Amino acid sequence: MLESKRRAIIFLVLSFLLAALAGFLFLKKIKDMNAQLGEMVEIYEANVDIPSRALIQPDQLTTRQIPKKYADDSYVVDKLSLKNQVTVVPLSKGDVITKNILKPANMVRDQNNRLITVYASGNIMFDQELEALDRVDIIISTTKGGQPVTEVFMKDVPVAMVAKSDNKFKGVALELPFEDVPKFIHQQHYAELMRI
Structure with a gap:
């Protein structure tokens, strides 16, 4: 060789x-x-955008594994603990769900209040894009006795949810006392202009 x-x-x-x-x-x-690192544990995160105050649905969730060593008590590790819960802040896809942003659905809304959906249209204008938990004033312009009148219709109305499509602002859900709902809907349909 x-x-x-x-x-x-x-x-x-x-x-x-x-x-x-x-x-x-x-x-x-x-x-x-x-x-x-030790044993792994599954935590829950949003797999779609979840608006605030909307009931969390199982198909909106996904899991991620992290070492148990790094999972503190604020992480949600039990899917049953998300039943009948809402988030108090809007979540984006990939946001981790923690216990401090969850509330029972029946505690978030006053039992005497109702949600009214309002979309931007020809007679409804929004002065700016809104976020959940904002508060708005509603000003209407109409004709009374043949004269144009502009007046404050409602003050300090809480915004419960925001409607978006393709990341474009479309409208809101306002939380109103039940007795104000018919008045608001009447103005929504018949006011010449409503500004929120």
């Missing part, structure tokens, strides 16, 4: 042994790191 061929075989065998040793050490290090 030629000397150069023998050296090539020795180097080749040596390189295979070193590669096997490096692979073994790498796998051992990964195993040690996994043991150090």
Whole structure:
């Protein structure tokens, strides 16, 4: 056997042994790191945008695994704890759901209040894009006795939810006392202009 061929075989065998040793050490290090991190736990996050004060649905959720060592008590780890819950802030896709942003659905809304959906249209204008939990004043322009009149119709009305389509603002859901609902709907249909 030629000397150069023998050296090539020795180097080749040596390189295979070193590669096997490096692979073994790498796998051992990964195993040690996994043991150090400990057991994994599933936490819940939004897989779609969830508006505030909207009832959380199971199809709006997905899970992510994190080491139990890093999961504190604020993370939601039990899907049953999300039943009949709403978020008090809007969530975007990928946001982690924590206990401090959840409230029972029956506690968020006053039992005597109703949600009224208002979309921007020819006679309804929004002065700016709104967010959930904003408060608005409603000003109407109409004709009374043949004279144009502009007046404050309602003050300090809470915005319960915001409607968006393709990230464009479309309208809101306002939370009104039940006795004000017919008056608002009447003005929504018959006022010449409503500004929110």
